[in-house]
Amino acid sequence: xxxxxxxxxxxxxxxxxxxxxxxxxxxxxxxxxxxxxxxxxxxxxxxxxxxxxxxxxxxxxxxxxxxxxxxxxxxxxxxxxxxxxxxxxxxxxxxxxxxxxxxxxxxxxxxxxxxxxxxxxxxxxxxxxxxxxxxxxxxxxxxxxxxxxxxxxxxxxxxxxxxxxxxxxxxxxxxxxxxxxx
Amino acid sequence: xxxxxxxxxxxxxxxxxxxxxxxxxxxxxxxxxxxxxxxxxxxxxxxxxxxxxxxxxxxxxxxxxxxxxxxxxxxxxxxxxxxxxxxxxxxxxxxxxxxxxxxxxxxxxxxxxxxxxxxxxxxxxxxxxxxxxxxxxxxxxxxxxxxxxxxxxxxxxxxxxxxxxxxxxxxxxxxxxxxxxxxxxxxxxxxxxxxxxxxxxxxxxxxxxxxxxxxxxxxxxxxxxxxxxxxxxxxxxxxxxxxxxxxxxxxxxxxxxxxxxxxxxxxxxxxxxxxxxxxxxxxxxxxxxxxxxxxxxxxxxxxxxxxxxxxxxxxxxxxxxxxxxxxxxxxxxxx
Numbered sequence: 001x002x003x004x005x006x007x008x009x010x011x012x013x014x015x016x017x018x019x020x021x022x023x024x025x026x027x028x029x030x031x032x033x034x035x036x037x038x039x040x041x042x043x044x045x046x047x048x049x050x051x052x053x054x055x056x057x058x059x060x061x062x063x064x065x066x067x068x069x070x071x072x073x074x075x076x077x078x079x080x081x082x083x084x085x086x087x088x089x090x091x092x093x094x095x096x097x098x099x100x101x102x103x104x105x106x107x108x109x110x111x112x113x114x115x116x117x118x119x120x121x122x123x124x125x126x127x128x129x130x131x132x133x134x135x136x137x138x139x140x141x142x143x144x145x146x147x148x149x150x151x152x153x154x155x156x157x158x159x160x161x162x163x164x165x166x167x168x169x170x171x172x173x174x175x176x177x178x179x180x181x182x
Numbered sequence: 183x184x185x186x187x188x189x190x191x192x193x194x195x196x197x198x199x200x201x202x203x204x205x206x207x208x209x210x211x212x213x214x215x216x217x218x219x220x221x222x223x224x225x226x227x228x229x230x231x232x233x234x235x236x237x238x239x240x241x242x243x244x245x246x247x248x249x250x251x252x253x254x255x256x257x258x259x260x261x262x263x264x265x266x267x268x269x270x271x272x273x274x275x276x277x278x279x280x281x282x283x284x285x286x287x288x289x290x291x292x293x294x295x296x297x298x299x300x301x302x303x304x305x306x307x308x309x310x311x312x313x314x315x316x317x318x319x320x321x322x323x324x325x326x327x328x329x330x331x332x333x334x335x336x337x338x339x340x341x342x343x344x345x346x347x348x349x350x351x352x353x354x355x356x357x358x359x360x361x362x363x364x365x366x367x368x369x370x371x372x373x374x375x376x377x378x379x380x381x382x383x384x385x386x387x388x389x390x391x392x393x394x395x396x397x398x399x400x401x402x403x404x405x406x407x408x409x410x411x412x413x414x415x416x417x418x419x420x421x422x423x424x425x426x427x428x429x430x431x432x433x434x435x436x437x438x439x440x441x442x443x444x445x446x447x448x449x450x451x452x453x454x455x456x457x458x459x460x461x462x463x464x465x466x467x468x469x470x471x472x473x474x475x476x477x478x479x480x481x482x483x484x485x486x487x488x489x490x491x492x493x494x495x496x497x498x499x500x501x502x503x504x505x506x507x508x509x510x511x512x513x514x515x516x517x
Contacts, residue, residue, distance in 0.1 A: 029197045063499050
């Protein structure tokens, strides 16, 4: 399909079908690599579903060509999967009490709202240049410590702090992040 | 190096694609188009409903009374919290209460609304044995005044293992404007479990008529031209349930609806800054370089007197903003 990005942004269902057909094998491979052993196939499916839903709902925020689109969808998949992995790890270490149904319902809504806000951060940060994108996704989407980011990027903790400090101006143009910086 | 670090260092450019079946792709596409919500909310709501589901299945033990007892009560309530569409639905809906069973599967049309532009139908499904997965899909669409053309959005929620609540919102292509009544017919033909690819066929067939609910037609006569696009909004229809914005657009000669790079959108805000939720829309060509259609938004929120409507054409980062226009709440200005 030619010009599928434009058609996707016009919310043409055929373009979405094309995107699913073309990129699902790639997105599933990323989700599987991160989640299959640690969280199982159910988590892989949920992650793939969330990635395409986010792409469909936020397609107008994407700006670029086909190659950049692959990078975009791949980065969303990678970070959503890592986020799910970390949540799973947290759940394993906290002993959960059996709660009443009504309380579950309320918590469900709260979690949902937080998830919506996190999604905005994930999408907004995609507008940053390649070199900064991963660092800021680790900091603001995954909420990693500067030490964890330093280890992952193979740089010193002070280099992380320095890059975060220099990047603040750019971040202030992104609405959801700005809210968190204040 | 720990697991997290390895994951963070994963180079997505080096990933080899996985094999994916056609069924998996179909199921994913269906989930997205039905705006399937995140698992957290979905599970949370399902938990709340289980209690009710068990209660109702006890009630339908006797087949003789089953026909009169709804499969699911207050169908639209299952979608509250996810959409503002149904805030006033029950105030305007007509009870249809038609229930049919075929091949072990019962389909109920609960209630419905026709607002002059869109038709909303609340339905429920109950199966004797089959679990249809999370989002079953029907074989055939709803026919409005003998016509299947139009756009529709179907939302479905699993209530118990064998019971579903759902809503279909259709913007049919209505020839001759907005008739006072519409005739609806629906023979779903089959219910398809996307997860197992199993299809259960049946001969359910529903026919009913809906009268248009009270519509306040506010004359706007708005025309604006930006970058050689002429956009016209003749009126805005406010009903207790929805806000409908009919429009016409004339395009520069290099464009027609099929190759228009822009999407036509409307932003609807009230004086408190509330953004209104778009429910459905439809557009069709009238001549080579002109089109008409409509946008349907959720109802005015209580307390608001004034809506500011801004038409837009959006293409990637480019936005053509038309002048905004204001309409007043007819309920308030009329007093």
